[in-house]
Amino acid sequence: MDINVFKFGGASISNANGVINVASILSKFSHQKIATVVSATGKTTNQLEDVVNAYYHKLADPLACLNIVKSNHLGIMKDLEIDDPNAIADVMDSFVEIDWVIEDEAHDPYDYIYDQIVSVGEIVSSKIVYHYLKSIKVNVGWLDIRDVLFTDEIHREAKVDWAISTEKVRSKVNELFSEYDLIITQGFIGSTTDNHTTTLGREGSDYTAAIISYCVDAKGMHIWKDVAGVLTGDPRKFDNVLKIERLSYKEAIEMTYYGAKVIHPKTIKPIQNKNIPLYVRPFDDPSSFGTTISTEGEMSYPPIIVVEPDQCLVNISVNDFSFVAEHHMSNIFKTLADLRLKVNMMRNTAISFTICVQNDQAKLKILKESLSCDFTIMITENLELITVRHYIDATIEELKKGKLVLFEEKLNDMVQMVVKDIPLIKRK
Secondary structure, three states: OOEEEEEEOHHHHOOHHHHHHHHHHHHOOOOOEEEEEEOOOOOHHHHHHHHHHHHHOOOOOHHHHHHHHHHHHHHHHHHOOOOOHHHHHHHHHOOHHHHHHHOOOOOOOHHHHHHHHHOHHHHHHHHHHHHHHHHOOOOEEEOOHHHOOEEOOOOOOOOEOHHHHHHHHHHHHHHHHOOOOEEEEEOOEEEOOOOOEEEOOOOOHHHHHHHHHHHHOOOEEEEEEOOOOOEOOOOOOOOOOOEOOEEEHHHHHHHHHOOOOOOOOOOHHHHHHOOOOEEEEEOOOOOOOOEEEEOOOOOOOOOEEEEEEEEEEEEEEEOOOOOOOHHHHHHHHHHHHHHOOOEEEEEEOOOEEEEEEEOOHHHHHHHHHHHOOOEEEEEEEEEEEEEEEOOOHHHHHHHHOOEEEEEEEEOOOEEEEEEEEOOOOOOO
16 A cells, blocks of 8 residues: 655644645645544644643743633634534633643643643644544545554653554554545654653654654655755745755755754654655645655756754863863763754863854753863853855855854865854944
């Protein structure tokens, strides 16, 4: 059986018109078996994070925050003219999972609570898409991905149990396709074997689509975006960006690792292992295949620019003025690993070690407290990390204009710079 896997992000289903457009795209592939992964609608994940923080940190009334989310989804259903009481009840009943959590005092760890609450965004959005498709007579089935995608118990960044998930996903998807032409399911979430919901990391719906693609040996994976394909830079930041027609798996992995947001970093490897092509396609032009990511080959690329905002440099120096030795590095990296703080750049000298990381205030506070006995920690904030692959000197010079370069590393085909804006000095 030839199966294609589609993924639609939150921006594509943020309102009723978006859901209708998704349905229109799916209708063009009615002769195929399509497993469709959807994200939470619009800003729902952010709003559910507000619920988590209101509940856990007692910052506000979590029920009031949750009611905003409920109202938004009811509004989308009304605009879609979904008036079947059973459909409305099905969607609203999903929020009971949150009601159960917030009706008691917070005793569980923050990350566990986060997963139980925020995951509901994907459940609700997928049910709305499913019920709308049913209302227009599409032969569609709904799958709770938590029944088949199993992970470890590391909440907010769960690792997939590939052995059990492959068996369960393949079996369930094939069973559903014996009855339906289309399956709707969720991205970003999974479950432990004890039936506790987990999440795969922020923006992880692409990864879910790749997992499903791997498990069912998909013919192709298609990510539908609000851009023409993979571009040479963020069109909101740069003029004259170009669409890249073809990318190798290796180049796509490199781009996403260094921060390109068009695809989740974990997406490529599962489909590369089975040589499944990935198409990054524009949802406003369904006939376009956008950018094709496939097998390695002799390809040449223009300069590709990736900008990671909200970075900081952490300078770690030994208190006793001794050299930075292996046991120092071991201590530092164990602390970083425990905090799951990704290092984007690093450099060491005889007496100090400097890293560039995302400016996560909570994690940086713990890092500083954990290392302060043996090290002096200095943190420089409000920085950007600019990565240019396949650079030319003119591109680098243009990017440096108005910037103070604090940290730079140049390889054969890539330059990375940590930069800070140079403030304008006004003359009297």
